[in-house]
Amino acid sequence: MNPLNLSRKQLALITLLTPTSLFLLIFFIGPMLIMLTYSFLEPGLYGGVEWHFYHWNYGRVLGWADGIYEEFDPVYLKILLRSIGLSVATVLCTLFICYPVAFWVSTLSAKNKALCIFLMTLPFFASMVVRLYAWVLILRNSGFANQFLEATGLITEPLNLMFSGTAVIIGMVYIFIPFMFLPIYSSVEKLDKNLLQASEDLGATPFTTFRRVVFPLTLPGIVAGCILVFIPSLGNFVVPDLLGGAKVLMIGNMIEQQFLYARNWPFGATLSMVIIFMMMIILSIYLYKSTKKQAGL
Amino acid sequence: MKKQTPLGRLLSIYSVFFFLFLYAPVILIVIYSFNSNPINIMIWDGFTFDWYRSIFGLATSLTDTSSYVDSTDQLLNALLNSLIVAASATLVATFLGTSTAVALARYRFKLHSFYRLLLFVPMVMPDIVLGIALLIFFVGAGFTLGNSTIIIGHCTFLTSYVFIVVSARLAGMNPLTEAASADLGANEWQTFRRVTLPLILPGVIGGALLSFIISMDDLVITYFISGVDSTTLPVFILGMIRRGIKPEINAIATLMLLFSVVIASAGIYFKSKNTSTH
Incomplete structure (x- = not known):
């Protein structure tokens, strides 16, 4: 009946954990390891792979195509840097947009607060494609923005609003705003308002109060929000696909191309690994800093 | 409630614009899903249910060429x-x-x-x-x-x-x-x-x-x-x-938004039950 001589508790624990452990081992850890392996394999001629160690996929990300040093062309590095730039811009925009609003919401009555939080969480449930599609309608040449500007007489010819870095940033800000707002709001909500009064009583100017009291105390929320916006922005391919066009490619579009059109899977896997490495660096810094803070250093 | 400072008033106006920014684009889709103009879907041309009828394969007043969902x-x-x-x-x-x-x-x-x-x-x-x-x-x-x-x-x-x-x-x-x-x-x-x-x-x-x-x-x-x-x-x-971009997308998008709101409300209802028990 019980050959391993386990207690009832141990049996219960094993029963509870086995399904998830097996599932995630096979369908999550497994695929991740295979992708890591793929990033070190040579792409075959017709979309397959050659099973031997090949490090030039990573060389290619930096600009050396297939190990030939003469042809240095950092096209992928440029796209990577552009992705980082657009993601940083998205993070900064969402931060500046959400921070004041979080304070405003925290001053409302309990009922209005609940309403605002509901309005902030609702977009989580609405389809991302639909929300992005709204911006396609607004920004395209015969779109709402141009119609509006022409009607007011500000412009006579439609502006090219789509297919620009700005359009991509607007789209990403729009879909990731709740990820920034909710963590910031929860830290603003926890802020003891008496501290602001105390700071003022001690003669601090509003700016000093902000810099020395408010900002440090809401920093955990800011950092969490920035990470939650930066990571999905970096790997995003739907926003640049719909609003950026061919001119504003991001690393996500490169990965898609390698898999669906160029059929160079090892290189696509390599680009994915680059995203994972960057994510790991950010998360380890975050965890290191937050554990250090908890330890009281 | 104490009197609002100028800064506080500015903050309220800013926040109203924030929620407008969050919801106006989506509301735009809903409004224009009832627009009967088949050529430029952003120019209002009258109220219609045609796009909704079209996505469900019902008879519409549209000519064949303006219909988009081929099947x-x-x-x-x-x-x-x-x-x-x-x-x-x-x-x-x-x-x-x-x-x-x-x-x-x-x-x-x-x-x-x-x-x-x-x-x-x-x-x-x-x-x-x-x-x-x-x-x-x-x-x-x-x-x-x-x-x-x-x-x-x-x-x-x-x-x-x-x-x-x-x-x-x-x-x-x-x-x-x-x-x-x-x-x-x-x-x-x-x-x-x-x-x-x-x-x-x-x-x-x-x-x-x-x-x-x-x-x-x-x-x-x-x-x-x-x-x-x-x-x-x-x-x-x-x-x-x-x-x-074709007008049917507006109608499909609107139906999806409606669906999301229903599910979200159900979720929030359960969440409120969740917290009220302790």
């Missing part, structure tokens, strides 16, 4: 796939997420923090990375891409969401009720079924609703691991938008 079957098929995938993935993910949450909340063991990390990582992993990792795996392992691969793919990250929601519920529960059940002679399974499960049920339902909606909405992962015949609704809509 209603495709759309309904995508919707059906989405529902099948979301329902199956939710069922599996709810089972996996709940059992893991119970295990981690009620037992102390060596790999505790490892399991926390294991369930955290799929949630923060960028969609595209998970999508292509699964694609390489499925193709390599000889799976045929279709509804089953999408269900498996969705479960990898939905489990984490259910886990988070159920864990929060378990954390607010008094563990002594379970101890009492054990003292009265119930075994682990009886305690779980008669004491723990009824108490965490609102959390389980909340987690299930959340995963259903995330699964219905998932675009990127599904995009990579769906087969030719297993397009889901978001992937189908992305395809439509890529081919060109």
Whole structure:
């Protein structure tokens, strides 16, 4: 009946954990390891792979195509840097947009607060494609923005609003705003308002109060929000696909191309690994800093 | 309430604009889904239900050339796939997420923090990375891409969401009720079924609703691991938008928004029940 001589508790624990452990081992850890392996394999001629160690996929990300040093062309590095730039811009925009609003919401009555939080969480449930599609309608040449500007007489010819870095940033800000707002709001909500009064009583100017009291105390929320916006922005391919066009490619579009059109899977896997490495660096810094803070250093 | 300072007033105006920015684009879609102008869908030309009739294959007053969805079957098929995938993935993910949450909340063991990390990582992993990792795996392992691969793919990250929601519920529960059940002679399974499960049920339902909606909405992962015949609704809509903006998309988008609001309200109802019990 019980050959391993386990207690009832141990049996219960094993029963509870086995399904998830097996599932995630096979369908999550497994695929991740295979992708890591793929990033070190040579792409075959017709979309397959050659099973031997090949490090030039990573060389290619930096600009050396297939190990030939003469042809240095950092096209992928440029796209990577552009992705980082657009993601940083998205993070900064969402931060500046959400921070004041979080304070405003925290001053409302309990009922209005609940309403605002509901309005902030609702977009989580609405389809991302639909929300992005709204911006396609607004920004395209015969779109709402141009119609509006022409009607007011500000412009006579439609502006090219789509297919620009700005359009991509607007789209990403729009879909990731709740990820920034909710963590910031929860830290603003926890802020003891008496501290602001105390700071003022001690003669601090509003700016000093902000810099020395408010900002440090809401920093955990800011950092969490920035990470939650930066990571999905970096790997995003739907926003640049719909609003950026061919001119504003991001690393996500490169990965898609390698898999669906160029059929160079090892290189696509390599680009994915680059995203994972960057994510790991950010998360380890975050965890290191937050554990250090908890330890009281 | 004390009198507003000029700064406070500025902040209120700014916040009103913020919520306008959040909702105006979506409301625009809803309004223009009733616009009868087939050529420029952003110029108001009168009220119509034609686009809604058109997507369901009903008779419209449109000429053939302005109709866009060449086959209603495709759309309904995508919707059906989405529902099948979301329902199956939710069922599996709810089972996996709940059992893991119970295990981690009620037992102390060596790999505790490892399991926390294991369930955290799929949630923060960028969609595209998970999508292509699964694609390489499925193709390599000889799976045929279709509804089953999408269900498996969705479960990898939905489990984490259910886990988070159920864990929060378990954390607010008094563990002594379970101890009492054990003292009265119930075994682990009886305690779980008669004491723990009824108490965490609102959390389980909340987690299930959340995963259903995330699964219905998932675009990127599904995009990579769906087969030719297993397009889901978001992937189908992305395809439509890529081919060109047509008024039917507004109608489909509006119906999807309506659906999301209904599910979200149900979720928030369960959440309020969740918090009111303690």
